[in-house]
Amino acid sequence: QVQLQESGPGLVKPSETLSLTCTVSGGSISSYYWSWIRQPPGKGLEWIGYIYYSGSTNYNPSLKSRVTISVDTSKNQFSLKLNSVTAADTAVFYCARTIRRYHYYMDVWGKGTTVTVSS
Amino acid sequence: DIQMTQSPSSLSASVGDRVTITCRASQSISSSLNWYQQKPGKAPNLLIYAASSLQSGVPSRFSGSGSGTDFTLTISSLQPEDFATYYCQQSHITITFGQGTRLDIK
Numbered sequence: 528q529v530q531l532q533e534s535g536p537g538l539v540k541p542s543e544t545l546s547l548t549c550t551v552s553g554g555s556i557s558s559y560y561w562s563w564i565r566q567p568p569g570k571g572l573e574w575i576g577y578i579y580y581s582g583s584t585n586y587n588p589s590l591k592s593r594v595t596i597s598v599d600t601s602k603n604q605f606s607l608k609l610n611s612v613t614a615a616d617t618a619v620f621y622c623a624r625t626i627r628r629y630h631y632y633m634d635v636w637g638k639g640t641t642v643t644v645s646s
Numbered sequence: 647d648i649q650m651t652q653s654p655s656s657l658s659a660s661v662g663d664r665v666t667i668t669c670r671a672s673q674s675i676s677s678s679l680n681w682y683q684q685k686p687g688k689a690p691n692l693l694i695y696a697a698s699s700l701q702s703g704v705p706s707r708f709s710g711s712g713s714g715t716d717f718t719l720t721i722s723s724l725q726p727e728d729f730a731t732y733y734c735q736q737s738h739i740t741i742t743f744g745q746g747t748r749l750d751i752k
Contacts, residue, residue, distance in 0.1 A: 571744070
């Protein structure tokens with residue numbers, strides 16, 4: 528079955544850019560939407576944005592100015608860039624397959640990767 | 647933005663209990679409401695989509711109902727593995743989650 532794996536640096540300095548990649552295995556990235564979601568320590572879930580395999584995107588309005596999500600179908604991967612990070616961006620970051628069927632829901636999730644913003 | 651408010655924020659229950667968690671949207675979201683279960687240190691797991699559709703592989707003791715602004719997740723008979731945090735999520739306008747409901751053992 529489809530599996531997702533997040534990868535990237537676990538430590539990012541304030542004001543720099545956080546970069547993560549999600550690798551999709553066991554299935555094709557085509558014909559689906561793909562989301563990034565984060566969870567600060569001890570807090571709830573926050574949707575960051577999604578990308579369609581064709582490249583169209585939709586972002587959380589509260590993060591839109593700092594977020595870029597991209598897709599590489601040849602590698603079956605999609606990526607997240609979050610710039611100008613602060614300590615408030617410290618979180619576990621999840622990637623998830625997103626189903627669009629009149630509305631959107633996330634049916635397959637990666638295990639998550641912890642990113643700490645600190646100097 | 648559509649705000650999602652879950653109640654209660656936490657509750658204690660016993661194995662075998664019937665439990666209901668409520669999620670209220672700040673405006674009508676039709677049936678664009680999903681429920682997830684998250685255990686400590688793990689990724690969320692989809693339980694219910696489109697307000698009342700049971701995700702494949704999820705036990706039938708989980709059920710969802712509602713439309714418009716008010717939704718419920720019901721667990722008909724709590725099992726030990728059901729103690730976790732539950733989140734609702736809307737996608738009527740962008741995507742937002744509720745703050746979560748922590749369910750622990752009484």
